[in-house]
Amino acid sequence: MHALRVPRPRIRRPRIQRPRIHRAWWVAAVVALVIVTEGWSTGVPNMLTEPVLAQLGWSRGVLGTAFAINMALYGLTAPFAAAAMDRFGIRPVALLALALVVAGALVTTTMSLPAQLILGWGLLVGLGTGALSLTFGAVVTERWFHARRGLVSGVLTSSSMFGGMVLMPLLAWVMHHHGWRAGVATVGGASLLLVLPVLLVVRDHPASVGTRPYGATGFVPPPARADGGLGRALVVLRRALATRAFWLLALTFGVCGASTNGVMMTHFVPAAGEVGMPTVVAAGLLAVMGVCNVVGAAASGWLTDRYGPVLLLVGYYGARAVSLVLLPSVLGPGAGTAAVGFAVAYGLLDLATVPPTIALCRTYFGPGNGPIVFGWVSAVHALGAASAAYLGSVGREVSGGYDAVWYVSGVACVGAAVLALGLRAGREPAPIAR
Template sequence: MQLIANWTRGRFHYAWVALGVTFLVMLITAGTRATPSVMMVPLEHTFGWSRATISLALSINLALFGLMGPFSAAAMQRFGLRRTVLVALAALAVAIGLSSLMQQTWQLWLIWGLIVGCASGVTAMTLGATVVNRWFAERRGLAMGILTASSATGQLVFLPLLAAIVEHYGWRQVVLTVAGGAAVILPLVYLLLPERPASLGLPLYGEPADAPQTTNDNRQNPIAIAFGALGRAMKVRDFWLLFFSFFVCGASTNGYIGTHFIAMCGDYGISEVGGASILAAMGALDLIGTTLSGWLSDRFNNRVLLFWYYGLRGLALIYLPYAFGFSYFGLPLFGLFYGLDWVATVPPTVRLTNDVFGKQDAPIVFGWVVAGHQLGAACAALIGGMLRNSLGTYTLATMMSGGLCLIAAILVLRIHRRALVPAKVGA
């Protein structure tokens, strides 16, 4: 690691290497997150499990994925970033591999609900926020945009591939492929991801070479760290606005479209590969949209950016039920607007969290905000499946998701309106 750091010195800052490794970790996590949507229909056919039963496992997964955020950020402070990520990746590889042997619904709930939900929560958005906070003093928005775009790239890379594997070889080969991906990334994390710039004798990106080096390590119990930050955050109105808006973000992306879109396409006669290809195209557009969002968040009012993102997403979702009725322009038009906006909300939300809560508390508070994101995703995954079972269509669930986005677009304009931050926050 030190040899690579010495080679990069004078060429570019090692922060970009750390960013690249983190991008790959989050890419594998995104592939893991995409897998259940490809497996939903095959599991129905193989075991006769209802869509509501499978959606329950996914809702547990999504909820734990988010709830792990603040505790994983606290664990990174207490035990070290690299060690925490290595343990999570190893758990993912083993659990996903074992899921190829499952026969009962409790095994689905245990592996894809509990274990994968917890482990993937360590290697997702909270990891990105922590790495950006530790390594970058400048261009934080751009860096977070690049990392967030890894979820879009994960869809782009994995969804068509996994859908094709399901079609030709079955769902068990899919889980073995994803498990292998998690295992392959382990040595890269061990060899190339240091704890922080100070570990290599470097300043943060954008800081002068003689800037004082701080560690911000916390020797408290991670649970105490996480709940201490939550206790301070709950006294601030902006936390609840961020939490609710990200709840809506999760409900309208990972939880609803990410979980049910391929099955929704099947209701209209579109194959799994066709539905996965549409999602992958939206992932490619989101790679552009989210990276651009990070660049914009360094330069413009983040509340206004969030207003446009949520508003346009809401309109796109309200349009979606009608999109299937247009032979050519329907779904491409939806995919264009929704794809550019898929997770463009993340960089402005991270920036606002840093502005309100300060450098020490921000990663953990953002972890709690991500918990709101995934609770929204869990609700949408479960409710979407239940409404589809009872009504035979996704139309009502789609309209509800779009309406929530329009409400969030109004509320985000109230975030961080005050000039001063309460003294205890981030202390």
């Protein structure tokens, strides 16, 4: 007799499921590309001036008017864009903003009259890029992330400066070889290419695609559409003006704009040239700052997720003050170790103030109003930058050199550190109802 063979039971091996990338990270990646591209456009005026003057024979006043309108709208559009995203959704506002940039670039590329420059680059591009500035990243972070908010906001906000500094050589190459019209068309074309990924990936809220925000432990319903439309930005501002926290945040962030975009982006290259440093070398140091911006902002976001944002702001402004005071002693004919060290250090500090400032806006004014308040604080940042750019030129003419500009900027940063000490998260209730 043969022994009965008992079949062995089949053992099903459990399938190893690969971890899926959360939808929030795809949204953040597309938003970062958008902010990088629109930040790229901020360097265009510096390269448009001379070729446009040579070809079209316009006055510098015409160009200055168009560029001033662009810069003013870049800062003032942000709070209204945040309110519009609350009312109409993130994706529609982003698509409209990209369309404005494409239209503005098209008008500028084909222009033959000064009014076309003012309409194209001044009005249309100014509105479009303003809607896709720092506040855009803050709104997306607020909606799509419960964990890693500081890290994500740091990366997204640094994307603008990365585009403005690091990608400039590529745009300069296009303009040098193919003309200024091709350079402007490149910015418009890049914005047009971003319409499809925004359309496919970006959504107003995780609940729109049946998921939860990254780091949330349960389902989070989408917020109700805010009433009031664009007028809500003014209502939020009026009520925020009555709080001590808003003034401290606005003043410190105004100093941030003055000591970065205001003096560094405007006066660093001329100041380096006066001590014998070639323009290419000075621009290379700015590119180093741009790369370090991303690292510094991301690291600051990571720290903001773990430590108190107030103490971080005090440390950042204090360190920036020391760097500015030391700058005259490190500038020379070449990019020595000291100059490169300054570029690295200042780049790390440049946008490090943004994640703590966003976190404090949210703490004081709530998740619904925080992005709008940050939009108004960012407008003060732009005004501080514009004021410092102008006063820096005046200081250079009066003193005969740039040393006084760096010293005064350093003292202003000390003042910002002192003001930041007055921020005590949680001591002041948020007075603004959604």
